[in-house]
Amino acid sequence: MIDLSNYPYPTYESSKAAGGILAAVIGISMIAWIFQSVQIRFTPRRPLILLLVSHLTVFVHLILRAALSTENRNSRAGFTAISVLIAVGMRTIIIANYDFLTQVGNLKTWMTRVIAIGPVLVALTSAILMAPASTSSYNADTRDRSFRLRQASSVMVLILTVAFYPIWFATKAMKHMTKLAIILLIISSISCLFVSIYLVITSVDVYYVGSNDQEFWFYVFQFTPIAIALLTWTILHPKRTLKSTREPPPSPEESMQPIAITI
Secondary structure (H helix, E strand, O other): OOOOOOOOOOOOOOOHHHHHHHHHHHHHHHHHHHHHHHHOOOOOHHHHHHHHHHHHHHHHHHHHHHHOOHHHHOOHHHHHHHHHHHHHHHHHHHHHHHHHHOOOOOOOHHHHHHHHHHHHHHHHHHHHHHHHHHHHOOOHHHHHHHHHHHHHHHHHHHHHHHHHHHHHHHOOHHHHOOHHHHHHHHHHHHHHHHHHHHHHHHOOHHHHHHHOOOHHHHHHHHHHHHHHHHHHHHHOOHHHHOOOOOOOOOOHHHHHOOOOOOO
């Protein structure tokens, strides 16, 4: 028999030291991200803003973990805020992975729009499903519905992360990407895939309860992959990775030079 008396709240005591230290790490990464983005005048705008939002939400999430008492964290407002922040932080990374594909190569207009808008709609739908899942979790009679909605939301995120790979290859964007850009997307997408699989597993009641017994599981299987993705984006910032692999066109001076003909 599964004990759901504390559902949806975790039963562990949050480590304030861990939350504070990790918030500092993400904060440093965020400052470095902003500094590099300013250097290139926040161009391209979409991926830079998406990753800034991700940094900010994960940073605030960790601050709340370090600042809130167990009683406040396990209140409806506290739990909702913490859950929403980490969910937004992860989903914006996934969307940024897709958006990066539209920044390289010469995609057709319709393809660019589909890649830019489609993942946003899927991510929003998965987030919307979590609202009734959260509401249903506080009533013992509707907890089964809560888990079903949670599972549907998690599966949508998993499908979104898995679909990234065939779309990446279908766009043939890789041949226009630098090695650093390829490394960036591989690390970022695998990190998101890791978290997505974890979310699907923990959307099952028995694993949800087990994962909420110790904070260790959150840091290892959810926070660490997200942190790896964010740090990778900061280190391999688009100012380094969004450089065309194609040969630049000749300068006007070069094009005006006479062509020597040897007979």
